[in-house]
Amino acid sequence: MTAFYSEAKPLIRYFCLKKIPQFSKYEIYSSQDVALIISGTGVLAAAIATAHLLTLYQVKSTDAAFNIGICGATSTDHKHGTPVLCHKIIHHETKRTYYPDILIKHHLVEGTLETFSHPVYKNMVSTIEGNFVDMEGAGFYEAAASFLPPHNIYCVKIVSDFLEEKKLSQRMVSELIHQNIPVICELINNIKLLNMNFGDILTENDYDMLHQISQNLRLSVTMTHQLKQFAKQYKIRYQKSLACLRPFLNVTAKSKSEGKIYFEQIKRQLVHE
Amino acid sequence: MNKSKDNLFMNSFSHIYIEKSIATHPITKKVLHRFPHATRIEVNHYKDVFCRTRQNFFLQKNSRKLILAVKKDRFIYPGTKVCQNFGNEHFYYTSSVLNCIYECDYCYLQGMYPSANIVVFVNIEDFFSELESLLQKHPVYLSISYDTDLLAFENVVPFASMWIQYARRHPDLQIELRTKSVNYSAIRHLPPSENIVLAWTLSPQEAINEFEQKTPSLNARLKCIKQSINDGWKVRLCFDPILYIEKWQEHYKQCIQETFSILPAEKIKDISIGVFRMPRDYLKNIRKNKIDSPLLHYPFECKNGIYSYPEQITRQLIDFVYQMIHSYVPSEKIYL
Numbered sequence: 001m002t003a004f005y006s007e008a009k010p011l012i013r014y015f016c017l018k019k020i021p022q023f024s025k026y027e028i029y030s031s032q033d034v035a036l037i038i039s040g041t042g043v044l045a046a047a048i049a050t051a052h053l054l055t056l057y058q059v060k061s062t063d064a065a066f067n068i069g070i071c072g073a074t075s076t077d078h079k080h081g082t083p084v085l086c087h088k089i090i091h092h093e094t095k096r097t098y099y100p101d102i103l104i105k106h107h108l109v110e111g112t113l114e115t116f117s118h119p120v121y122k123n124m125v126s127t128i129e130g131n132f133v134d135m136e137g138a139g140f141y142e143a144a145a146s147f148l149p150p151h152n153i154y155c156v157k158i159v160s161d162f163l164e165e166k167k168l169s170q171r172m173v174s175e176l177i178h179q180n181i182p183v184i185c186e187l188i189n190n191i192k193l194l195n196m197n198f199g200d201i202l203t204e205n206d207y208d209m210l211h212q213i214s215q216n217l218r219l220s221v222t223m224t225h226q227l228k229q230f231a232k233q234y235k236i237r238y239q240k241s242l243a244c245l246r247p248f249l250n251v252t253a254k255s256k257s258e259g260k261i262y263f264e265q266i267k268r269q270l271v272h273e
Numbered sequence: 274m275n276k277s278k279d280n281l282f283m284n285s286f287s288h289i290y291i292e293k294s295i296a297t298h299p300i301t302k303k304v305l306h307r308f309p310h311a312t313r314i315e316v317n318h319y320k321d322v323f324c325r326t327r328q329n330f331f332l333q334k335n336s337r338k339l340i341l342a343v344k345k346d347r348f349i350y351p352g353t354k355v356c357q358n359f360g361n362e363h364f365y366y367t368s369s370v371l372n373c374i375y376e377c378d379y380c381y382l383q384g385m386y387p388s389a390n391i392v393v394f395v396n397i398e399d400f401f402s403e404l405e406s407l408l409q410k411h412p413v414y415l416s417i418s419y420d421t422d423l424l425a426f427e428n429v430v431p432f433a434s435m436w437i438q439y440a441r442r443h444p445d446l447q448i449e450l451r452t453k454s455v456n457y458s459a460i461r462h463l464p465p466s467e468n469i470v471l472a473w474t475l476s477p478q479e480a481i482n483e484f485e486q487k488t489p490s491l492n493a494r495l496k497c498i499k500q501s502i503n504d505g506w507k508v509r510l511c512f513d514p515i516l517y518i519e520k521w522q523e524h525y526k527q528c529i530q531e532t533f534s535i536l537p538a539e540k541i542k543d544i545s546i547g548v549f550r551m552p553r554d555y556l557k558n559i560r561k562n563k564i565d566s567p568l569l570h571y572p573f574e575c576k577n578g579i580y581s582y583p584e585q586i587t588r589q590l591i592d593f594v595y596q597m598i599h600s601y602v603p604s605e606k607i608y609l
Contacts, residue, residue, distance in 0.1 A: 061327065087288065088314050099290070099314070099322050103336040105283055110312055149327040193281055194332065201564040232560075233570040271572045 001037050001050050003136050006170035007069045008038050010178035014185075026052060039136060043091065043115055046139035054147045062195040064152040067140040068184065070173055071113065071132045071157035074125055078109055078159055083180045085187070086113040086155040090130055091138035093117055098141040101151035104190045107183050113137045113155055122163040132157055151194065156184055201235050202228065206242050213248045213266070217259035227263070230270040244269055282335040285374075286429075288312045290322045290340040290390075300395035300430060301341050307429060308339070316340075323371075323388045331562050333389035334376055339429075344369075344394040348403040352416065357545045357608050359509075361414030361447065365407070369394050369432050370421040375453060376486040378568050379514055382420060384555025391421075393430050401439055404446070412445040418452060425454035434460055441466045451511065455489040455497040465505040470542060472509035473498050475532060477524035480516055484568055491528060495535040502540050510536075512598070513547035515590045516568065517582050522593055529597040538601040545608045546598070548590050550581040 002008040008029070011017070017029035017036055026049050027038045035057050039049030046067070054065065071084065078084070085108040089098040092114050102110065114130030115138035137155045144153045158176045160168055202210075210231055214224040231242055248266060253259035289311045295301050296315070305313070316322055319342030352364035371392040372382055383389075394400075407413055417423060423433040433450055437460060440448045444467075451472040476484075478491045489497075502508050510532065518524065551559075553575055563569060573580035581587060591609065598607055 087312065097317065097321060099316070099325065101328070101333065102288060102312075103283060103332060104281055112314070145326070149329050150325050151329060151332055190281060230572075232564070233572060236564055236570040237567040 001039055001046065001053065001065070001067050001136075001140055003039050003041055003046065003069050004170070004173065005038055006173040007177050008036055009174045010181060011036060011068065014181050024052060028053065028056070039140075041135055043093075043117060043136060043139035046136035047143040050140045050143035051146070054144065059147050061149055061152070063148065064154065064188075064191045064195070065140075065144040065148055066184075066188070067137055067155045067157075068177065069134065069136065069157060070160035070168070070176055071134040071137075072120060072161045072163045073132055073159045074128050074163065075131070076162055077131075078111075080159055080161075081176055081179055082159045083108045083183050084111050084113070084132055084157045084159065085109070086111060086132070086137060086157060088112040088130075089137045089141050089155055090114045091142070092127075092129075096138070096142070098138065098145065099150065100141070100153050100155065101149070103151050104187075104194055106187050106190070108156065108187065113157060115139065120163055121165055125163070132159070133163070152191065154187065154191070156180075156187070201232050206231065206235075209242060209245060209249065213245060216249070216251055217253045217262050218256050219259055219263060220256075223260075223263055227266065230267055234270040285337045286311055286339045287336060288314060288338045290314050290316045290319070290338060292316055292319055292342045295341060295343045295395050298341075298343075298395045300393070300397065304339065304341060304393065304395075304430060311339070318342075319392055323386075323390060323392055325387070328388045329562055330383050330386070330389045330559075337372075337374070338390045340390055340392045341395055342392055343396045344399065348400040349407060349413075349415070357513075357547065358414065359449075359543065359545070359608055363411050364414050364416075366416040366419045367400055367404075368420040369397055369400055369417070370423060370426060370430065373421045374425055375422060375488050377453075377488070378484040378486075378566050379516065379549055379551075381551050381555045383563070384551065384558035385420075391426075395430075397432060397435055404439075404443075408443055408445050412447070414447045414449070416449045416451065418450050422452050422454055424450060424452040424456050424459065427456050427459040431459070434463060437463050437466065437469055440469050444468060449509065453485065453488045453494065455493045457497045457501050461500075461504065465501075465507070467507070470507045470509050471498075471501055472511055472545075474511045474513060475528065476512075476516075477528035479520075479524045480518060483518070484516065491531060492535075495532060499535055502536065507542045508536075508540070509542050510544045511547075512594055513545055514549040515546065515594055516549055517571070517586050517590060518568075521590070525594055526597060529594070529601075533601045541602060541606070543606045543608060544598055544602055546591060546594050547609070548582055548587050550579050553578050553580055556580045 012029050015031055015034045017031050020028050020030055022028055029036045037049045037053040039046045085106055087102050087110045111131040113132045114128055115134055120133045158180050160176055210227055251262055286308050293315055319340045322340055349365050349367050352358055352366055358364035417436050427433045440446050447468045449470045449472050453474050473494055481491060498508055559569055574583045
């Protein structure tokens with residue numbers, strides 16, 4: 001998620017994203033495994049856009065969400081263009097705080113981001129708790145946290161100003177994001193690796209087969225759930241495919257009680273091999 | 274993964290979350306001094322980090338963070354039914370640290386806590402004062418290292434030493450410090466005391482290799498126990514959990530023989546035996562995310578909300594291990 005097109009532009013180019021037709025007011029760009037939404041300014045806009053995108057793409061817990069954009073810095077400790085990975089995000093108005101899980105190595109500076117509902121200038125520094133300020137991060141995080149685990153939600157901000165009252169040109173904003181694409185991509189690639197080993201042990205084909213068997217044998221909801229559990233345990237314990245269940249695809253139970261007999265046969269096979 | 278785990282994950286304790294109210298507590302300062310390069314993050318309440326929804330315990334284990342917090346109430350809890358009370362009437366346990374640095378496959382903490390991060394309640398003085406009130410009512414038997422391994426963690430926070438020193442001043446208090454670690458040197462400078470039991474969990478080396486990641490070998494544990502016995506400490510051995518693994522008879526026989534070839538059986542205070550068991554909800558939580566453990570995906574049977582091996586297997590495991598131990602130690606010293 002980005003707030004502006006100028007933030008999105010270098011990402012759209014880098015990931016070769018194509019605009020998709022939408023019935024909502026949001027601009028969405030996507031490729032096979034990346035989707036980007038432009039939220040507009042503000043906490044609420046960020047939250048709505050994030051929730052919209054994650055719902056539209058039916059995210060799984062192994063997907064990751066990013067808010068990439070520019071931010072102001074409260075001190076000059078970090079120079080203009082520094083990429084920041086936020087390990088704490090404060091919503092200034094509500095004082096709610098969010099903590100993404102920082103599990104993997106990265107080459108970004110870490111800091112606390114504070115999200116305001118209005119632009120922030122130098123004369124307000126005494127009211128700021130964070131090291132960096134923006135207008136979307138907290139909204140993005142709160143919405144993303146309803147869908148994803150904390151190790152798959154990332155706020156990456158590029159320092160664009162030190163709370164001066166001057167306005168940045170769109171070209172400069174794009175340039176700041178563009179310069180940091182290598183470091184952002186490294187982070188994204190490592191997050192892909194992080195999520196690789198945490199899929200479901202049952203494949204889509206396994207689920208299809210179990211569903212078919214459940215229907216053929218007229219199994220109850222509870223028995224279907226048990227069937228899936230036994231199948232999972234079987235694959236984990238014996239490191240084998242579910243090929244042993246294929247013969248049951250050709251069996252049809254005439255009654256529930258007949259289905260139960262077949263269910264017991266399957267159970268014995270999966271539990272005791 | 275193409276990239277090795279070591280290259281991908283940050284070191285453990287790369288980040289330390291600190292509750293605002295204990296920023297200047299002496300234990301906080303000690304921990305921060307121990308990890309000068311850790312990123313420090315201020316939090317209002319430890320649960321803001323520890324109890325976030327959808328955390329993945331098993332991913333977090335690769336890069337555990339430390340959370341320094343204050344415990345506000347309920348410092349001492351009555352012991353639960355699934356824990357052995359060793360014949361003590363007033364059995365309690367306490368958790369000054371939540372979670373453990375070891376990664377045992379069978380550990381119930383993986384299903385009990387929402388996070389693998391380690392919480393240290395720095396206000397140990399409040400634990401002592403609640404115990405003080407309890408001791409005025411009756412004697413207390415207290416397990417101080419159930420939901421963690423305090424001795425393994427002693428170099429980060431010296432709670433084991435502090436508990437031992439506290440117990441020495443309170444003869445009505447019996448404490449059990451349970452561990453798998455060989456960090457005995459961290460408490461060796463303290464004189465042994467009658468009311469303190471050092472309890473070591475022992476497993477066959479094959480089970481340690483397979484299911485007790487990051488823990489010391491059986492031989493190292495036994496050498497460490499021998500030293501503590503020689504120094505005059507009361508020692509308990511815990512063959513718990515006994516696991517129904519391939520060639521289990523061979524492995525447990527070897528383990529028990531090795532144990533008593535190194536340790537003088539007559540100097541062991543007592544021994545506890547227990548098979549793998551876990552509350553239903555904890556196992557359910559673990560199975561959701563841990564898909565690489567045949568041990569935890571065994572078709573256990575559930576009895577009164579606790580999953581364990583079927584009765585017949587449980588009996589075989591217990592009988593075999595009991596008989597083996599009984600050939601070295603009298604029955605009154607063995608607790609089931």
